[in-house]
Amino acid sequence: MTNIREIARLAGVSTATVSRVINDHPYVNAEKRRKVLEIIRQLDYVPNSSATSLKKGMTRIVGVVSASYTTSSTPFIQAFNIIAQQHGFNVMLFLTDNDCEKERIALEMLRSKQLDALVCLHRANEWPIIESYAKYGPIVTWQRLVSEHIPSVFMDQYQGYMLSLEHLYARGYRRILNVYSSRGLNTPQRIRAYDDFAKKYTLDDIGFPDLHHMMSIADGEHIARWWIEQSQKPEAIACSNDDVAAGLLTEFKRVGVSIPGDVAIIGFDNNDLARLLDLTTVHYPSDKQAENAFAILLDRLGQKAPPLHALEFELIERRST
Amino acid sequence: MTNIREIARLAGVSTATVSRVINDHPYVNAEKRRKVLEIIRQLDYVPNSSATSLKKGMTRIVGVVSASYTTSSTPFIQAFNIIAQQHGFNVMLFLTDNDCEKERIALEMLRSKQLDALVCLHRANEWPIIESYAKYGPIVTWQRLVSEHIPSVFMDQYQGYMLSLEHLYARGYRRILNVYSSRGLNTPQRIRAYDDFAKKYTLDDIGFPDLHHMMSIADGEHIARWWIEQSQKPEAIACSNDDVAAGLLTEFKRVGVSIPGDVAIIGFDNNDLARLLDLTTVHYPSDKQAENAFAILLDRLGQKAPPLHALEFELIERRST
């Protein structure tokens, strides 16, 4: 086995010097440094990461716990990967399918120091269980959680949804259909936003059904077909996310319904699809949330962390409203 | 820090004894074992995994490299997780989005012994690059690869697709539409299968278009709408996978086309959707492939491995043909 001792022997120096070269420490003679690097290259040597982790007390691996790899979680995970990479951390992804056991694996790896920290996009176990692991290493969540041990990069969607509704109002739409998803705590906030909105402008309750659990393109297509059959049609549809909006838009175009002439559509998230289809939407800064999550973890690990971003929703006006 | 020395001290034994208790070795006095376990429980102690890995020369983590988390890769990944778990291995998932750099991370972790082994469902880097990492630890692939260093659990889909076609023929269908995906090397084999099939039964070339890159439910829906517009309609549609078949089926039902009365549909994979929708399909044993992949890795790691499954396609007759 080729280890640091072997390199030291061949380069005619001590292991300390080799270690210094590897870790880019100062105070190494230029010639010796060259020689050591040469031997390392020749022998195709890499330090054993278990040994490094043991000695340094860190693995430089951060776990990301997500129920699955969906349109909504992907941007967060991608951004998290990038920022972690930039700081020399690797990311270990745990797709739990909402299975407590699978989630537990990640938590246990934090406990046994295989992971330095954890970010939970979703969770399967009860909060107290997750909190009980916070003593083993920093944990950050994406969902709302009031806990002194576990910080969160959660954003209250009330404000974001209100942005969406106000935009529709400003454009002159009054008969608005709300399309909700079922993502944990977001829906209640959106409902509250609509109630406040309706009260503010004294809008009558038109009796449109509240659509729930709408999350996919296919759901959007269904709603489009439903819309066509109605005699009392909504003038605008405020969607739970861009996928639903995309499904609506493409299905409407397919059957010749004009957007925004016949009906306006507004999405939520501002994902690739929304950009592609020219959908008006509300930008949900999940990339900034991911960077904040990482910064918080880094800080709790006692490392110098970049400053936190301010998290704000932003209305992206395009051609669908 | 609570380490094994601390436990040993409190239990009044040596670290060797504690280690034996932890690893369930024989030759430990029952009373001392009890005492040690008691202290471990009290202090909420877990062995440091870096130390264990360093000493044992294994991390018991296996990497799974996949482009993303899709309907086709999920069953494999799930099955792989389960079998790995059963053998005391953890799985580290790498979703590469076909990015060479991201894939490289996994390979480098194998090199630095952070991973014991790797299974590649997809790959972004060229084969020679991947092969060059085989010397650092066992690698198995899901795709075809002829290499002495990298074994594969690849299955030639010629036979599976032929099964599908023969079934349609036996049911009396002659005007068959082929729907292909673009998954690497599978499509050529399927085309070859259809050519041989057409030759065997001297079927005329009817001039249906060859549909390529069809992989999703939405693709299936498109094809259904295309079918409706044709004057010369296919009697049966042989799909690249169950998702496409599902899209076809549901879209057809929506507009009142009778299945299999007006047109027969056969899928491929036998996933949850196919079961749910009562689709005739060809079972693609990706769970068995995953178990084989793990067995091969285990064997190459010098551990006792379970025997390999024979891999066979199987026609699953349901109500869509």
Place this chain on the structure above:
DNA sequence: CCCCTTTTTTTAAGCGGTTTCAAAAAAATG
């Protein structure tokens, strides 16, 4: 009771790195 075998326990040597500390060498200063 002695000798031999079997069971139990401890000591100590690693696994492969990093880092402290002290010493040696080189450079700067007066």
Place this chain on the structure above:
DNA sequence: CATTTTTTTGAAACCGCTTAAAAAAAGGGG
């Protein structure tokens, strides 16, 4: 040239665990 400061190096102590080997204790037969 002696003294001080700075740069460069290596020896050795760890990080936390496992395990081979040695030692101690217990059991068994004659």
